[in-house]
Amino acid sequence: MDDHITDYKCPQCGGPLHFAPETQQLECDYCGSTFKIQDVIDPDHNEQVEDVQPKEHNEYWSTQEKENFSTYNCQSCGAQLLADPHDAVRQCPYCGNNIILESKFNGEYKPNRVLPFILDEKQAKQALMDFYRKKPFLPKAFKNKNRLQEVKGVYVPFFLYDGTVHGNLMAKASNSRSYREGDYIVTKTDHYTLYREGNILFENVPCDGSSNMPDEYMDSVEPFDYSKLVDFNTQYMAGYIADQYDVSKEENKDRAYTRMKNSTRKALLATCIGFQQVIPLYEQCNVMEGEIEYVYLPVYMLTTKWQNETFLFAINGTNGKVAGELPSDKKTVALYAIGMFIGFFLLISLLRGDLQIVLGGIF
């Protein structure tokens, strides 16, 4: 039984197993049998891994785990994807390219924890359809002919950064009051110098470790529900693709710490209340670095082409938040603009009475 599990085959019928988000269990593609992940974890396998790395047992892929995956290389964007050999990757989820080459997986690091998919593909498609709604410029054909069947679940490598930011801020502030003295308006302004010092603790600020995944997409699908993070287990990847990180935690940390610093600045400035004008003069923020954790976060990806242009959509696999950019129908945009201009013009000129005067003169 254990051999079957590590190969992601159904113990009942031998069919491939995949992780079902709705039940959070492994499900057979053919006979529909479900199995709890805890029930199918190989205890010997865990012990073996702990022997290799007793303190950081999650850091490296075991030889056995490596054999369960193949690497798929996109010949267009260079993405290196991990997947079960049974789930052959036919299309790159990042660029939509169909030329994918399979090779043996020989990766080094594996994530500490994984956030399993909570939404299934159907719910992800529904989230995308909801995103399409109330978009006046969206071409109908795009919505109708869109290849929603290409939605693919991808575990994206993320680094979660902890840190404490110590910040101080100096600003000049003023309050003004005006009154009339004869033919003069007198304005008196009281000037102040403000100083603030404080610190904020940040936990789990995410930065994706994949150069193929545009940062703006991953930033936009935040937040992920970290409370549902579990220890990494390859069973969660059954039926999904996983990306390998190619941007290290060192390379990423500037981005994470800059976000922390910006938030600290904003928080310090927000305490400068009771003044009509506040102008920051000097500010300094230092980060005391904390732990950095390597995790897999669930994202559904859709790449679709429209009029020779590629459109990429990312959907948070836990809450359905969508990031992407939709195409606009130029004709609809033009009609909207013209209609709106005429409407606004008539409204303004009628309200101001200018049109009545001019038309009154003509007729």
Place this chain on the structure above:
Amino acid sequence: MKKFLTTFLFTCLLCMLSITPIHASSNDYVIDETGYFSHEYITELNEKCEHLSNEYNCAIYIRIVGNTRSSTIENLADNTYLSENLGKTSDHSGVMLYLDPINRHYDVVAHGEGNKIFTDYGKDEMAQHFVIFFANDNFEDGIKTFINEASNMIEDYYNYGDIIDVNNTQTTHSDALYNLKMDALGALVLTLLVMFALSTLMKNKGIKLQADQYEKGGLNLRHTSNLYTHTTTSRQYAPHNKNNGGGGTSVGSSGSSHSSGSF
């Protein structure tokens, strides 16, 4: 002897004719007594004023003089208007710019039907447009502005019954045409704003620059101080509005109304 006397008298007559200023007639719409402007420019203005004056029963005149030290400019303008028998129809309807570019004074005088068209407020409003040119020694553009403003006001009055007055400032036809252009500009700006807002709906992606949602426990403020340093005082001249709100035209005993000033 008789021949000599005849020749002498004829010569005297010729001399008298040559030294006596040509008496202006109501057909001279623009006269430059100072020689400040070129003959061509005066001729051009004259033709323009004549053309505009012939369209409606209210003439437009310009007199450029250099003698305003001798009396008040209103009296001099009045004398000129009456002595030259200016104006149209029996009530001598018209408007005249009496300009002294040397002593830097001007007067706008209206007469007859012109008093209805050019209210006190209207004359002041019109003066604001051309005096700014005079103040910069740009007399040519200033005079052209006067002619354009005056012709617009006459046209609005005769075509639409519009008068620029204290409580009637936004209703003239030419103003409405200008306002329509402004309305179109406003509509364009609003359209662009709404289109921009709608286009942002098509996009739901962007780099996050802050990490507010990952704060644990919020800001721990360790030090705060608000230090008062000094007070500054500024004064801005803003006279009370002296306009008492009364409209219409104040017509003097000469039958004229004036709006004069220096630049």
